[in-house]
Amino acid sequence: MTETIAGRPFWRLVFDKDGDADQQLVAALTEERAALGVTDLVMFSHGWNNGQDTAIRLYQRWFDLLAAHLGAERKVGFVGILWPSQLWRDEPIPDLEPTPRPAEGGGAAATGTTPTVHAGSPTLEPEVLADLKSLFPDGATELDTIAELLASPPTRETAELLFAQLRALHAATSEGFADGEVTASEPGMLDTDRDPVDLFTEFAAKLADTGVEFESEGGAAGGIGDFVSRGLNGAKEALRQLSYWTMKNRAGVVGRTGLGPVIAKLAAGDGGVRVHLVGHSFGGRVVAYALDGLGDTDGSPVRSITLLQGAFSRFAFTGALPFRDGSGALAGRLDRVNGPLSVCFSSHDSALGVMYPLASLAARDDAAEAEDKLFRYRAMGSHGAFDADRQPLGGVGTAYPFQPHRILNLDASEVVTAGGPPSGAHSDIFKTELAWVVATAGGLT
Numbered sequence: 001m002t003e004t005i006a007g008r009p010f011w012r013l014v015f016d017k018d019g020d021a022d023q024q025l026v027a028a029l030t031e032e033r034a035a036l037g038v039t040d041l042v043m044f045s046h047g048w049n050n051g052q053d054t055a056i057r058l059y060q061r062w063f064d065l066l067a068a069h070l071g072a073e074r075k076v077g078f079v080g081i082l083w084p085s086q087l088w089r090d091e092p093i094p095d096l097e098p099t100p101r102p103a104e105g106g107g108a109a110a111t112g113t114t115p116t117v118h119a120g121s122p123t124l125e126p127e128v129l130a131d132l133k134s135l136f137p138d139g140a141t142e143l144d145t146i147a148e149l150l151a152s153p154p155t156r157e158t159a160e161l162l163f164a165q166l167r168a169l170h171a172a173t174s175e176g177f178a179d180g181e182v183t184a185s186e187p188g189m190l191d192t193d194r195d196p197v198d199l200f201t202e203f204a205a206k207l208a209d210t211g212v213e214f215e216s217e218g219g220a221a222g223g224i225g226d227f228v229s230r231g232l233n234g235a236k237e238a239l240r241q242l243s244y245w246t247m248k249n250r251a252g253v254v255g256r257t258g259l260g261p262v263i264a265k266l267a268a269g270d271g272g273v274r275v276h277l278v279g280h281s282f283g284g285r286v287v288a289y290a291l292d293g294l295g296d297t298d299g300s301p302v303r304s305i306t307l308l309q310g311a312f313s314r315f316a317f318t319g320a321l322p323f324r325d326g327s328g329a330l331a332g333r334l335d336r337v338n339g340p341l342s343v344c345f346s347s348h349d350s351a352l353g354v355m356y357p358l359a360s361l362a363a364r365d366d367a368a369e370a371e372d373k374l375f376r377y378r379a380m381g382s383h384g385a386f387d388a389d390r391q392p393l394g395g396v397g398t399a400y401p402f403q404p405h406r407i408l409n410l411d412a413s414e415v416v417t418a419g420g421p422p423s424g425a426h427s428d429i430f431k432t433e434l435a436w437v438v439a440t441a442g443g444l445t
Contacts, residue, residue: 002032005060006067009036009077012056013043017084017175017250019258026262029079030269038077040274040303040444041266042066045081045259047281047311048247052082058280065432069396069439076444083254085247085282086135088240089128116211117421122232123151124239132243142169150236154228156197162235163196166242176249177329187245188361188377189238197227203241204234206358210350211421237422241359244282248311251285252329259286260293267301276442277305280429284310284380291333304339304441308429309349309416310380311356317341317407318386323376340402340441343409344393344434345384346416350424353382381426384409396436410437 003010011029014022033041044062046055059080070076124132124147133140142165149162167190174186189199208214214230227234266273277287284307294300315321318328334341347353360377372378384390390409394400402408415433419425439445 002028002036005063005078008063008067008070009033009038010059010063011077011079013079013081013259013262015081015083015254015258017253019254019256021258021262026265030266033077033266033273034269036077037075039075039272040276040442041077041079042276042278042438042442042444043079043081043259043263043287044278045083045251045255045280045283045286046085047251047279047283047309048085048087048244055082056080061430062435065430065435066438068432069436070444074444081259081283081286083251083258083286084135085250086131086243088243089125089131116213119207119212119214119230119233122236123147124236136169136173136243136246139169139173142172146239150232150239154232156227159196159200159227159231159235162238163190163194163199166190166238167192169239170242170246173246174249175246176251176253187242187359189241189359197231200231200234200238201227202234203237203355203358204230206354207233207237207422210354210424237355238359241355244311244356245359248282248285251282251312252289255286255289256293258293259290260295263290263301264294267299273301274303274442275301276303276438276444278308278438279306279310280308281311281381281426284308285312288312288316288330288333291336292330294336300336300338302337302339303443304438305337305341306434306438306441307341307343307380308434309346309352309426310343311352312380314378314380314383314386315376316380316385321376322386334405334407337405339404339443340400341385341407342400342402342437342441343380343385343388343407344412344416344437345381345409346411346425346428347382347413348417348419348425348428349382350422351426352379353424355422356382384411393433393437395433398436398440400437400440402441 013025044059046058049055063078129143129147132143146165149158152158170186170190263275279287287305316328316330317334319331321327356379357374357377361374385407388407388409390411393410393412393415400408415431416425416428418428
């Protein structure tokens, strides 16, 4: 029996890490949608999460927000996309309970103050280690070694061994593909030119910038003295970012080889179906790369895409990259969106504004004289898509200048503000203003 959210039909689509879909669920969606006469499907992909239960709760709350903006006569159904990703247990699960709205531009981020949390131990809790080994079984040996090293004395030898094991873990678990900001699928933080002590102390320094407090503070980032005081926390953060990098690449696989073909199959069965894609965090990469998996079909069924704090390169759709020859991995794919692509971003997203580009940054590109040394590694969710029109996110009822096959950047920094260190406002997506963007972009009001 079809599930419902806010009185609208709701289906689940489940994919494994290789993008293989649960075909029973695909068949149920295909048959039941036709039987119910649903003409529009809003498909939402989560980013990192703590399991299917958490993802379903996210969909229930977010689709409730969207349902309030839908025209009563519109035959709209909801689809929740489920794929294997993992939020670390020592990070807060995205807030799924209604919270009071900050007053006047509110929140600590908006007022210039930064909430703080204690760094805690750099060791890997057994539950976290088990999660990681479950998510990346081919790297179980390397993960065990990394866990042992994070519990070791903080010496240069420890730092060098940790760096070597991070590289080995990446080699054992590497999957997917890069976005175009780099020429290889390896994150720049693993560049062999990196000095491990400098790398880990820089991660620790960036944690401090987001509001993480350390028991023992060193001097300026860099040097073995600072590594002794907090560098193992930086090494643990480097492991976290490496696991997220792998999940980001996996998201592209799920979108290209899984979601895209499913959408094409739906369209082949009924050319009248209209699909509206929404993605949060890595889920933004899932729905964006679904365009690549549609194939060269006449009359794409995708009528809108909305990215909420998208955790992938802001250059993905760029035709001519400004920092090297070549184009973004999705250049030319906007012609498969028969409507607008909206990029909602926030300057208060420290997961993407601070940690994401640092993990991507290659040692040889760390140019102190550059105005923004992280320019080529910026994410959709922190800076918006490169070289696209932009305007502030408006309130409910705003008439946006959407155009088919065009990107519109919407600066949500006045609305997407809430969240503590180290991720900041990355998961602050339960906003009626964001739901309005999806509804109006797809002509569903």
